[in-house]
Amino acid sequence: xxxxxxxxxxxTPEARERARTNAGYFDLLGPEQHESPGLAQNLMLGSIVPRxxxxxxxxxxxxxxxxxxxxxxxxxMGRVVKGVFGPGMADEHRIARLLLGLSPGDGVLDVAxxxxxxxxxxxxxxxxxxxxxxxxxxxxMLTRAVRDTEDAELSDIAAFVRGDASKLPFRDASFDAVxxxxxxxxxxxxxxxxxxxxxxxxxxxxxxxFTSARGRSLPLRAAEALIQRQSGMNLFERDELVEGLLxxxxxxxxxxxxxxxxxxxxxxxx
Numbered sequence: 001x002x003x004x005x006x007x008x009x010x011x012t013p014e015a016r017e018r019a020r021t022n023a024g025y026f027d028l029l030g031p032e033q034h035e036s037p038g039l040a041q042n043l044m045l046g047s048i049v050p051r052x053x054x055x056x057x058x059x060x061x062x063x064x065x066x067x068x069x070x071x072x073x074x075x076x077m078g079r080v081v082k083g084v085f086g087p088g089m090a091d092e093h094r095i096a097r098l099l100l101g102l103s104p105g106d107g108v109l110d111v112a113x114x115x116x117x118x119x120x121x122x123x124x125x126x127x128x129x130x131x132x133x134x135x136x137x138x139x140x141m142l143t144r145a146v147r148d149t150e151d152a153e154l155s156d157i158a159a160f161v162r163g164d165a166s167k168l169p170f171r172d173a174s175f176d177a178v179x180x181x182x183x184x185x186x187x188x189x190x191x192x193x194x195x196x197x198x199x200x201x202x203x204x205x206x207x208x209x210f211t212s213a214r215g216r217s218l219p220l221r222a223a224e225a226l227i228q229r230q231s232g233m234n235l236f237e238r239d240e241l242v243e244g245l246l247x248x249x250x251x252x253x254x255x256x257x258x259x260x261x262x263x264x265x266x267x268x269x270x
Contacts, residue, residue: 001156107132112186168196
């Protein structure tokens with residue numbers, strides 16, 4: 001049985017009814033429009049840009065955009081916000097695996113998975129007895145994720161779902177581990193997302209987050225406030241997420257600050 005069918009029972013009954021297979025992933029959204037938290041997203045939801053994007057940009061760049069994001073944009077931006085001496089992409093993968101403590105046979109959810117790089121890494125860690133599920137809103141990213149997963153011969157371990165990552169469509173206690181890297185700062189309601197992470201974790205389940213961290217200097221904080229207003233991005237205080245996890249029943253909470261970012265992990269109390 002392929003991973004997509006193995007993932008189906010993890011969906012809520014409502015989500016299973018909505019699920020349609022599209023390009024190798026479950027699509028729970030279809031043509032729905034979703035509320036945008038920021039200026040750039042609002043522009044994309046307007047009348048002119050989508051028309052240009054749908055008729056010309058998307059057919060021409062549908063394959064190129066995920067590659068640009070994966071090979072250049074994400075690593076380059078990560079280097080800027082993590083600092084020159086901060087961890088690189090390979091280090092991010094290592095940190096995620098350490099925080100999640102994955103073992104063969106585990107079920108792991110990769111929230112805002114993009115092209116599935118981390119999802120496939122997790123699939124290799126949990127092995128044929130385990131299951132890695134990636135969820136994202138982008139059709140283009142997920143199409144690339146499915147193709148690369150097939151090429152890596154991991155389609156029996158890694159499955160993908162197009163859905164709202166801030167309102168996870170999975171049953172309670174469905175996963176042994178949840179990862180959300182470089183995405184929580186983009187959610188309109190990040191604390192509702194944290195509630196969702198805790199809900200889908202089994203008792204003792206592990207959580208790994210990589211996201212923003214506010215700076216300490218006044219000039220930096222002023223610049224961050226401007227960025228936050230213009231973009232709708234969440235910029236978290238340095239102790240904010242640690243306290244948020246503790247409030248939700250997580251223990252053994254750990255944090256690593258680097259540049260204007262942070263890695264945070266914890267284990268849901270048994």
